[in-house]
Amino acid sequence: MLQIRRDLVDEMVAHARRDHPDEACGVIAGPEGTDRPERFVPMTNAARSPTFYEFDSGEHFRLWREMDRNDEVPAVIYHSHTATEAYPSRTDINLASEPEAHYVLVSTRHPEQYELRSFRIVDGQVTEEPVEVVESYLFSHTGADDVPDS
Secondary structure, three states: OEEEEHHHHHHHHHHHHHHOOOOOEEEEEEEOOOOOOOEEEEEOEOOOOOOOOOEOHHHHHHHHHHHHHOOEEEEEEEEEEOOOOOOOOHHHHHHOOOOOOEEEEEEOOOOOOOEEEEEEEEOOEEEEEOEEEEOOOOOOOOOHHHOOOO
């Protein structure tokens, strides 16, 4: 299950709408050893395409170095689909290279609404997972570290 804060969902949707009709893409970094999305990082779609995304290579390299320095991982890798449902394409599946990441797709095919779905993609196998949108991770049953000491 992907548990994600509402503000991060809002950021992904806003980015997808800004870049429409091209696909938007980015990463939400999280602390290493968790799969908790924390830091929103919109990326440039170097392909500038309505049917394909590709991280700008310089941004990609800098972000992965920065995450290494910060003990972070790509908790979420997201991109938008502008004319189709929020489901990984064959290309998306072939390019998925982070087995621990949540692959989030946002469809902006309908101007007044969006569709958001999350998947795990490992060795070409796609598994959809539930998404729980929360206001805060505090008290959201993600672990004992979130419960304040009495």
